[in-house]
Amino acid sequence: MTDLATRSSYGVLTEPATLTIRRLLPGPAERIWSYLVDGELRRKWLAAGMLEPQAGAAFEFVWRNGELDDPPGRRPEGLPEEHRMAGRVLEIDPPRRLVITWGTEGGSVAFDLSPQGDQVLLTVTHRRLVDRNSMLNVSAGWHMHLDVMVSLLTGEPRETFWSGWQRLKGEYAERLPA
Known part of the structure; x- marks a missing residue:
């Protein structure tokens, strides 16, 4: 199992529109x-925002990926400094499983923890990726955000976000089917 869960492990398509990364x-x-649930801790690796740990609760995540590095890395052209997304908690079973909606097109993300x-x-499972561009952005995003989390938890260095x-x-564009 560990070969699928190291920092360098890539996400894989477990269904045509579902990415799983461990x-x-x-x-x-x-x-x-x-x-996952504490907004201050989540802000350090993914996105800020309060998340009431209750099924049905609404939330808003706020990404400021430039704040994940000090000094911030160079943001690609065309991407905003900040991105906001409203969602809802679909399922919660502390400390084993959290499932949330993702975006407005019916996608969801499940976070499963196994000692x-x-x-x-x-295990992060992102369902209903609507097109190839979304798939590539999300794959690279989850991979880097999880690298940030690993770095926070272990103190290991990482490349800028x-x-x-x-x-x-680019690597996911070569790895994932067109």
Whole structure:
């Protein structure tokens, strides 16, 4: 299982419009869970925003990927400094599973935590990627955001968000079917 969950492990299409990506993280599960539901901790690796841990609760995530690095990396042309997305909690089972809506086209993201000794396997499953461009952006995005989380939890260095995202988008373009 660990070969599918290292920092360099790529996400894979488990269905035509579903990306699954895994990371093995230092536990316990409650620690990783806090990085999913606590807005201040989530802001450090993914997006800011309050998330009431209750099925049906509405939320708004705010991405400011430039703030993930100090100093910030160079943002690709055409991408905004900030991105906002409204969503809803679909399912919650602390500290094992969180499922949220993603965007306005019916997509969802599931975060599943599975203890593996003193580590935790985090599986992110992003469903209903509407087109190839979305698939490439999301694949590179999840990969880099999870790299940021790994770096936060382990203290290991990583490449800047935007340079890594651009590199990974090209790599996913070669890896994922057209």
